[in-house]
Amino acid sequence: MPELPEVETVRRDLAAALAGAVVAKVEASGARSIRRYPDPAPFAAALEGARLETFCRWGKYLLIGLDTQGVLVAHLRMSGQVLIAGSAAQPRPPHTHVVLDFEDGRQLRFVDPRTFGELFVTTPDLPELAGLGIDALAVDLPTFRGLLRSRRARLKPLLLDQRVVAGIGNIYSDEILWTARLRWYRRADHLRPVEVARLHGAIGSVLTSAVQHRGSSLGDAQYVDLQGRPGAYQERHAVYGREGGACVRCGHVIERTVVAQRSHFWCRGCQR
DNA sequence: AAGCACACCTGCTAGC
DNA sequence: TGCTAGCAGGTGTGCT
Numbered sequence: 683m684p685e686l687p688e689v690e691t692v693r694r695d696l697a698a699a700l701a702g703a704v705v706a707k708v709e710a711s712g713a714r715s716i717r718r719y720p721d722p723a724p725f726a727a728a729l730e731g732a733r734l735e736t737f738c739r740w741g742k743y744l745l746i747g748l749d750t751q752g753v754l755v756a757h758l759r760m761s762g763q764v765l766i767a768g769s770a771a772q773p774r775p776p777h778t779h780v781v782l783d784f785e786d787g788r789q790l791r792f793v794d795p796r797t798f799g800e801l802f803v804t805t806p807d808l809p810e811l812a813g814l815g816i817d818a819l820a821v822d823l824p825t826f827r828g829l830l831r832s833r834r835a836r837l838k839p840l841l842l843d844q845r846v847v848a849g850i851g852n853i854y855s856d857e858i859l860w861t862a863r864l865r866w867y868r869r870a871d872h873l874r875p876v877e878v879a880r881l882h883g884a885i886g887s888v889l890t891s892a893v894q895h896r897g898s899s900l901g902d903a904q905y906v907d908l909q910g911r912p913g914a915y916q917e918r919h920a921v922y923g924r925e926g927g928a929c930v931r932c933g934h935v936i937e938r939t940v941v942a943q944r945s946h947f948w949c950r951g952c953q954r
Numbered sequence: 955a956a957g958c959a960c961a962c963c964t965g966c967t968a969g970c
Numbered sequence: 971t972g973c974t975a976g977c978a979g980g981t982g983t984g985c986t
Contacts, residue, residue, distance in 0.1 A: 685979065759980050796963045798980065835956065851979055902966065
């Protein structure tokens with residue numbers, strides 16, 4: 683589900699809602715959500731009594747800095763949601779696996795039907811995230827050029843590779859390629875300089891616009907924000923999920939093909 | 955290095 | 971109406 687814009691929306695809302703909040707109690711009933719811990723007690727102990735101080739994001743990882751020098755890391759994978767509740771009395775959604783109780787009575791809930799997501803507490807140097815590429819909203823053009831120079835990978839798998847640039851998933855890779863007017867199978871090291879610049883510009887413009895519209899929620903509403911509300915960027919998708927529709931730029935029919943075992947949506951009329 | 959197949963899960967939908 | 975196959979926003983591993 684969530685890619686960079688959705689995680690960034692959650693990050694901003696968390697910062698506004700929970701800066702300074704102190705964890706009173708942790709309930710971790712879903713073992714898979716804290717799978718790095720053979721036993722839930724150390725996970726709870728790392729959080730109980732801690733004050734939430736900073737709210738950062740790196741790619742699709744949410745990073746909450748604690749006053750204990752620890753960092754709570756969350757990755758939502760396909761179906762994870764972070765929801766805030768005004769009180770413990772508010773009914774819990776199905777598949778609520780981890781609950782943080784705050785001193786003021788509010789709760790933060792980690793809900794995840796497919797249980798691919800996870801939470802853990804680590805040190806500020808984030809050893810578990812070694813190898814993750816530069817954040818997609820932080821990469822400048824010269825750096826991006828350098829990243830592509832020696833890569834023989836095709837553009838779609840390259841954009842999805844979190845070791846190169848972090849934060850882009852299946853929806854936004856298609857929107858970025860359409861915006862840059864490039865086909866998925868172009869090789870990174872064969873792009874002309876003007877095409878590299880277009881791709882870099884498209885990463886910035888698509889992700890920034892998606893953040894402004896609070897991310898994309900598809901029909902099954904797996905992605906919702908902290909308050910359970912959907913995003914609005916899906917209304918602006920040019921290609922993703924629009925198979926058979928008309929390209930808003932050139933009028934050709936949007937096609938769907940399978941690339942790297944994922945659905946890929948594109949326009950043969952204006953993507954080269 | 956790159957690409958593929960598959961694994962991890964549940965839920966929803968399209969098609970029979 | 972009821973069943974089943976296929977599909978889903980992500981990543982990790984193991985194999986060519």
